Amino acid sequence: MADRSPLLTTRRALIGAAAALPLLHARPSYADEQVVVGTWGGDYANLLRDNVEPLLKGITIVTDIGDEDPRVAKLYAQRRLPRGSVDVACVQAVRGNELSTSGLLEPLDATKVPNLAHLHPFLRTDNFAPHIYSLQVLIHNPATVSEPPKTLTDLLDPKYKGKIGVGNGNYFYVMMACALAATGDANKVDDPAARAMATKHNDNGLRLYSSTDAIGAGIKSGEIDVGIMWLARVHMWQGAGIPVKATFFSEGNVLYVAGMVVPKNAPNKAGAYAYLNAMLEPAAQTKFAERMGYLPTVDNDKLTGPLGEQLALPGDVKMVPPDYGIVGKLQSTTSEWWNKTMTRS
Amino acid sequence: MVEQDHDSLLMPDSAALAVPRARPRQRGQGGAASAMLGPASLFVALALVAPLLLLLRYSLNRYDAVELMIETVTGANYARFVSDPFYLGVLRTTLGVAVATTALCLLLGVPLAYRLARMTSRWKGALMLALILPLFIGNTVRMVGWMILFAHGGLVDGLVTKLTGHGFELMYTATAVICGIVSVNLPFVVLTIQSTMETIDPRIEEAAESLGATPVRRFRRVVWPLALPGVATAGILCFILAMNAYATPFLLGGPRFQMMAPLLYWEFSTNNNWPFASAIALILMATTLVLTATSGVLLARR
Numbered sequence: 246m247a248d249r250s251p252l253l254t255t256r257r258a259l260i261g262a263a264a265a266l267p268l269l270h271a272r273p274s275y276a277d278e279q280v281v282v283g284t285w286g287g288d289y290a291n292l293l294r295d296n297v298e299p300l301l302k303g304i305t306i307v308t309d310i311g312d313e314d315p316r317v318a319k320l321y322a323q324r325r326l327p328r329g330s331v332d333v334a335c336v337q338a339v340r341g342n343e344l345s346t347s348g349l350l351e352p353l354d355a356t357k358v359p360n361l362a363h364l365h366p367f368l369r370t371d372n373f374a375p376h377i378y379s380l381q382v383l384i385h386n387p388a389t390v391s392e393p394p395k396t397l398t399d400l401l402d403p404k405y406k407g408k409i410g411v412g413n414g415n416y417f418y419v420m421m422a423c424a425l426a427a428t429g430d431a432n433k434v435d436d437p438a439a440r441a442m443a444t445k446h447n448d449n450g451l452r453l454y455s456s457t458d459a460i461g462a463g464i465k466s467g468e469i470d471v472g473i474m475w476l477a478r479v480h481m482w483q484g485a486g487i488p489v490k491a492t493f494f495s496e497g498n499v500l501y502v503a504g505m506v507v508p509k510n511a512p513n514k515a516g517a518y519a520y521l522n523a524m525l526e527p528a529a530q531t532k533f534a535e536r537m538g539y540l541p542t543v544d545n546d547k548l549t550g551p552l553g554e555q556l557a558l559p560g561d562v563k564m565v566p567p568d569y570g571i572v573g574k575l576q577s578t579t580s581e582w583w584n585k586t587m588t589r590s
Numbered sequence: 591m592v593e594q595d596h597d598s599l600l601m602p603d604s605a606a607l608a609v610p611r612a613r614p615r616q617r618g619q620g621g622a623a624s625a626m627l628g629p630a631s632l633f634v635a636l637a638l639v640a641p642l643l644l645l646l647r648y649s650l651n652r653y654d655a656v657e658l659m660i661e662t663v664t665g666a667n668y669a670r671f672v673s674d675p676f677y678l679g680v681l682r683t684t685l686g687v688a689v690a691t692t693a694l695c696l697l698l699g700v701p702l703a704y705r706l707a708r709m710t711s712r713w714k715g716a717l718m719l720a721l722i723l724p725l726f727i728g729n730t731v732r733m734v735g736w737m738i739l740f741a742h743g744g745l746v747d748g749l750v751t752k753l754t755g756h757g758f759e760l761m762y763t764a765t766a767v768i769c770g771i772v773s774v775n776l777p778f779v780v781l782t783i784q785s786t787m788e789t790i791d792p793r794i795e796e797a798a799e800s801l802g803a804t805p806v807r808r809f810r811r812v813v814w815p816l817a818l819p820g821v822a823t824a825g826i827l828c829f830i831l832a833m834n835a836y837a838t839p840f841l842l843g844g845p846r847f848q849m850m851a852p853l854l855y856w857e858f859s860t861n862n863n864w865p866f867a868s869a870i871a872l873i874l875m876a877t878t879l880v881l882t883a884t885s886g887v888l889l890a891r892r
């Protein structure tokens with residue numbers, strides 16, 4: 246049992262504060278109408294700037310661009326500070342739930358974020374505002390694959406040996422696909438059957454890529470023929486001229502959800518709520534669908550016309566939202582297992 | 591004296607020519623120097639030692655998925671590293687890559703540095719610029735260039751396929767990582783050795799030549815002993831940089847090629863296991879320090 250004496254609590258606070266010092270941005274207390282948003286860069290940040298920020302009159306948005314992992318690390322480092330350095334942090338649903346379980350997040354107040362009422366029921370959580378979502382699908386190069394795979398086990402066919410690609414950073418979602426195929430439950434990532442399924446694929450020459458974009462490049466160059474990816478990425482790659490097509494897993498497609506959270510120590514919570522509400526506006530959501538192929542998380546954004554046709558999901562597609570309460574606790578053990586087993590040559 | 595061979599005759603004189611005799615220190619100089627060094631030393635102590643102590647403290651804590659860190663004093667993180675063959679394997683890979691990279695950099699760097707140091711051509715400035723030009727481009731961007739070169743269907747693969755009919759994939763191999771790190775470290779190695787060789791008076795070599803020494807013998811018995819401190823510094827610099835390489839093994843080695851720095855980052859950021867990541871950082875630092883200190887001692891004895 247850990248020692249919880251007041252002395253140690255103070256020391257812990259001091260150590261936490263010392264760790265957070267280099268991460269702090271100088272922030273004057275009068276800057277109430279400033280909202281700091283920690284987000285990914287690239288298209289995502291550009292779309293936020295062009296489509297969400299204009300909806301917020303009288304609020305200055307400061308964008309803190311970086312990867313998700315350091316952003317999450319910052320939130321942990323600043324957890325004991327009365328004023329953190331970000332008001333809104335963009336994270337994936339799995340990380341958002343992890344932060345929520347650790348008690349770092351402000352519960353979302355539907356009265357201050359009216360657009361939360363429009364969220365699809367299968368995406369709702371207490372502390373995480375889903376912004377965009379997509380489905381994990383099987384991908385293939387139509388020039389080299391005449392009969393596309395329909396289930397995960399189809400990839401075990403020896404004809405795909407050394408021709409299957411997945412992103413190492415997406416390991417948890419790949420494990421959820423393995424769990425779904427092996428046990429029927431995507432949350433059982435630690436089940437021996439799920440792990441056996443993953444190692445079978447590894448034995449079939451699974452190629453692990455350091456970045457998501459490298460998978461698209463692998464398809465284009467002919468290095469791989471099939472793989473596992475988000476449907477949104479397939480739309481983006483098709484737009485970029487990469488010969489790739491998607492097929493839905495017959496056993497079900499795990500949802501990838503990215504969204505935003507408000508830390509408990511956010512200096513401008515009112516501004517953060519206003520930002521969340523703006524990002525859920527249908528007009529802003531449509532732009533993310535147009536540019537990045539992600540689906541809107543709100544039910545009042547009905548995509549119409551060619552975009553609606555392009556992103557429409559088949560009626561029989563099975564969407565599998567993870568149980569974040571369960572999978573959040575399995576991150577660490579799954580990561581270690583993956584690193585020690587799957588990444589070994 | 592008469593019984594001594596040419597080599598031993600040359601050494602004292604060459605050393606005397608190459609190293610200027612130190613002037614006796616004047617009174618008051620020491621105090622002034624200390625006063626000037628004080629602020630910098632204090633800054634280093636605060637900016638380097640204090641975070642290291644914090645890192646040490648973290649490494650003795652226990653990881654908790656919800657609390658992040660539970661304050662305690664335990665050696666469990668260190669025990670986990672040294673008792674697990676996986677982590678020891680990663681350390682071995684890192685050491686192997688660092689040693690191979692250092693050897694290659696010295697092998698390529700010493701002749702290059704010697705040629706540059708002895709060059710009197712007006713192109714010397716341009717060549718020096720060409721040497722440091724890669725440093726103007728970010729490390730990650732340079733690695734992306736290597737990725738394009740090594741990729742499936744890339745320049746190397748395409749050329750080999752054309753010549754042999756078989757593909758040649760270099761991406762995600764130890765060779766790719768070593769090539770990448772050598773390209774990053776080589777300018778540092780050459781510049782360090784070249785600056786030392788510039789201080790060696792060419793007249794010493796001329797003296798050796800006049801005494802009948804062949805070019806190889808001249809280099810081995812005159813230039814090499816005098817350049818050794820610079821070569822050792824370059825080797826140590828290269829070794830330290832290679833031990834801590836992150837972008838190169840991550841991008842060129844891929845997820846299956848594990849080195850210490852990417853492993854450390856994975857533990858810190860993906861797993862949020864700060865105590866274990868701190869222990870890995872200190873183990874990496876300690877290994878590098880011990881090995882560089884040992885090589886320093888061995889060289890000093892020599």
